[in-house]
Amino acid sequence: MLGHFAIAAIETLANRLISLAPQVQARLAKVQGQSLVVHVRDWQQFISVVYASEGLMLQVHDAQPEYSDCFISADTDTLMKLKEPSRLTQLIRQHKLDIDGDIHLAQAFSQAFSELDIDWPEHWSQYIGDAPAQLLWQAVSQGKARALEAQGKLDHILLTLLQDELKVSIHPLELTQFTRQNRQLKSDVQQLEQRLDKLLAQMPMQQTRG
Amino acid sequence: MKEAEQKTTHFGYKTVAANEKAAHVADVFHSVAAKYDLMNDLLSFGIHRLWKRVTIASSGARKGQTILDLAGGTGDLTAKFSQLVGDTGRVILGDINDSMLKVGRDKLRDRGLVSNIEYVQMNAEELPFPDNSIDVITIAFGLRNVTDQSKALASMYRVLKPGGRLLVLEFSKPEHEVLTKLYDIYSFNILPKVGQVVLNDSESYKYLAESIRMHPDQETLEGMMKDVGFEQTSYQNMSGGIVALHRGFKF
Numbered sequence: 144m145l146g147h148f149a150i151a152a153i154e155t156l157a158n159r160l161i162s163l164a165p166q167v168q169a170r171l172a173k174v175q176g177q178s179l180v181v182h183v184r185d186w187q188q189f190i191s192v193v194y195a196s197e198g199l200m201l202q203v204h205d206a207q208p209e210y211s212d213c214f215i216s217a218d219t220d221t222l223m224k225l226k227e228p229s230r231l232t233q234l235i236r237q238h239k240l241d242i243d244g245d246i247h248l249a250q251a252f253s254q255a256f257s258e259l260d261i262d263w264p265e266h267w268s269q270y271i272g273d274a275p276a277q278l279l280w281q282a283v284s285q286g287k288a289r290a291l292e293a294q295g296k297l298d299h300i301l302l303t304l305l306q307d308e309l310k311v312s313i314h315p316l317e318l319t320q321f322t323r324q325n326r327q328l329k330s331d332v333q334q335l336e337q338r339l340d341k342l343l344a345q346m347p348m349q350q351t352r353g
Numbered sequence: 354m355k356e357a358e359q360k361t362t363h364f365g366y367k368t369v370a371a372n373e374k375a376a377h378v379a380d381v382f383h384s385v386a387a388k389y390d391l392m393n394d395l396l397s398f399g400i401h402r403l404w405k406r407v408t409i410a411s412s413g414a415r416k417g418q419t420i421l422d423l424a425g426g427t428g429d430l431t432a433k434f435s436q437l438v439g440d441t442g443r444v445i446l447g448d449i450n451d452s453m454l455k456v457g458r459d460k461l462r463d464r465g466l467v468s469n470i471e472y473v474q475m476n477a478e479e480l481p482f483p484d485n486s487i488d489v490i491t492i493a494f495g496l497r498n499v500t501d502q503s504k505a506l507a508s509m510y511r512v513l514k515p516g517g518r519l520l521v522l523e524f525s526k527p528e529h530e531v532l533t534k535l536y537d538i539y540s541f542n543i544l545p546k547v548g549q550v551v552l553n554d555s556e557s558y559k560y561l562a563e564s565i566r567m568h569p570d571q572e573t574l575e576g577m578m579k580d581v582g583f584e585q586t587s588y589q590n591m592s593g594g595i596v597a598l599h600r601g602f603k604f
Contacts, residue, residue, distance in 0.1 A: 178415065200436060202410040
């Protein structure tokens with residue numbers, strides 16, 4: 144029941160977004176009535192997606208539905224990579240992705256939502272007026288830019304930390320050089336020891352002579 | 354006299370003549386039809402929408418199929434099926450009660466769902482369709498109102514195509530004793546009062562609570578489905594068994 148509740152919430156949100164983006168409706172109209180089934184391997188769930196006259200219909204199934212125009216099986220990480228068509232072959236060869244049916248259907252859904260471009264100030268202006276809507280949009284845009292900048296800095300810090308961390312472990316070449324230097328030092332110490340022994344051996348003789 | 358005694362049935366906790374139950378049930382639904390959807394949302398806290406989603410997900414409905422939404426009432430399931438079967442399929446919204454059919458028809462037409470939906474007033478015990486003509490039959494919260502449930506199930510079996518499936522979504526028996534007690538308190542004390550406040554009709558909701566208690570439990574209903582020929586029968590409890598979705602196939 145929780146899965147159905149979650150998918151109902153996602154369906155409502157998706158349909159709200161679609162209603163605000165006429166270009167998405169136009170793109171999805173081309174695949175109206177066709178059924179895409181996605182098997183999310185790490186969730187062990189099958190999700191069917193159909194774009195119909197009243198909008199997107201999402202359903203969650205415990206078992207694979209008997210019929211679909213396109214069936215995709217992958218884990219969530221792989222599903223995120225499907226935006227890049229050039230990687231499909233590689234993912235299939237790595238057994239990270241199974242596709243049965245018309246892949247263009249999956250790409251049509253993916254493309255429609257990845258190019259979602261909603262004129263938010265236009266929609267907000269109906270509720271709060273033009274000027275406040277524009278100001279709100281600017282504030283949101285600036286906030287988004289700052290968030291992206293902060294994320295970039297955080298990523299950089301994390302990367303630096305990880306690289307510094309990597310220096311803790313010795314590179315093989317460093318180890319070879321260290322071993323070589325250690326051997327040299329050992330050899331020098333041995334030579335010094337021999338010289339010292341030799342000198343010490345000469346000392347009683349000089350004392351005897353004196 | 355003996356024959357008259359045999360031809361009785363229950364209407365809630367009352368015993369009525371079998372040939373009068375349909376009229377009693379009709380009175381209930383004439384009374385609640387106008388605010389049926391509102392009451393469903395109020396009394397189930399909106400959860401009936403999730404129960405119906407599970408039913409649709411279990412139906413396997415697809416393009417080009419013929420689907421019968423029996424006791425379809427205000428057309429919640431029909432609306433979804435209409436979109437799944439597309440222009441090449443058709444959905445028949447069937448109900449014995451013309452008030453419910455009218456509310457359903459108006460609602461669906463207002464939503465622009467007109468091209469593939471038919472509205473038929475029908476008795477589930479005598480379905481007016483040829484043998485082997487329907488792909489999927491659903492009956493949601495309707496079977497307990499039918500006078501002769503076994504006869505209705507047999508009629509559904511007759512009209513289903515080989516490979517077709519029946520889905521019965523109905524109130525059932527809660528799985529836990531504590532839930533049963535809470536559910537009883539809710540059903541017999543709160544349900545009729547909400548009915549009184551919203552519809553000025555507590556009797557219809559008293560009947561609802563009583564008819565649920567008189568309805569066969571999960572195992573019994575599954576047995577009844579098997580008895581008329583359904584195969585691979587199963588049921589899925591929802592909300593702790595307050596509602597169960599039974600499924601059976603005709604092969």
